[in-house]
Amino acid sequence: MDESSGVELPAGLADSSLAGNAIFNLSKAVVLVVDDNAFSLRLTTQTLLGFGVQSRHQTTSAEEAIGLLKSYPIDLLVTDCDMPGKDGYDLVSWMRRYGQENAWVPAIMVAGHTPQSKVLKARDCGANFIVARPLSPVVLLERILWVAKDPRPMLQAGDYFGPDRRFQDVGPPKDIGERRADMLKAAQLAAQMAALESRADGDASREID
């Protein structure tokens, strides 16, 4: 219940990070939804329709999704993780490598059960997020707005292409000094050593005199 207006809030909104009166616009976004379960596929696309998404592509296989990615530019990919044949991880990985203009598109992966192995796999294939089911409207909207505002840059490193896998820049490890500080310290020490040596040379030459 919204205390200010006395109106019943949509399910889950009170427990989410979303502000009920925040405004967003998805009317011009093109979303591709991929799920081998036809019912879940329809549920997700209907939910997106409720969010104001006017243009949606949907398919039950990753192979077909690749065909769509080759033909149409999209703005968001929502894909199931586990599918027969090529799965959601293969799809995101393909999109990042060969998707051309779609290579930068935010990707949300959805799984019923998310053990650590799946989370790591989703992270390493280049997805922005993995979401555990049930995919309620509030959770889906929250994640879409998160990926839209995701500040992480994209990066390519070795086999990996996708968003920076670090969510936080925590700096260097606590017990190891900063490299620049170490270099300054080493330079200072070298200068002190040189000064001592030159003073010792001076003393020695005076003794000879």
Add this chain to the structure above:
Amino acid sequence: MTVVTWIMKKSRLSKLVEASGGTTVQAALRGAEEQTRDMRAEAMAEVEAVLSRLEVMTRTAPTGDIWDWQDEIYALASSLMDVSGPFGLEDMCAGAFSLCELTDRQKRGGRCELPPVQVHVAALRLLKQLEEPKEARKQVLMGLERLLAREPRIQG
């Protein structure tokens, strides 16, 4: 040495969501509820279909490839979560999650045991039948939790 290339590129989505017009979060969520309301009956039918399939599959020990059988149980439990979760069947969804976790742990441990799977499927049927009281459903889920705790968790 690995070369790291940073690409500071803003997605088109980030610009679109900020465009003028649009809707409030509250209105969007109401819109989504309206668009999916008619799917509830279909979801309940799907829950029944998946449950029946699970019951048939777990009546006797698997005769073919046990790992295929286990994968199918996992997939069915996962699809049960898909259809039950968004329509207020949170307990059914929790029971289905427990079955996913059980089969996943067994697979990682290189085992495939029928009795705990059978208990889960029977519990799911009970959760569907027990509309009220909530306490009874909670007891069923606690039982599944205890059963799951016996399965060693293998990381990786």
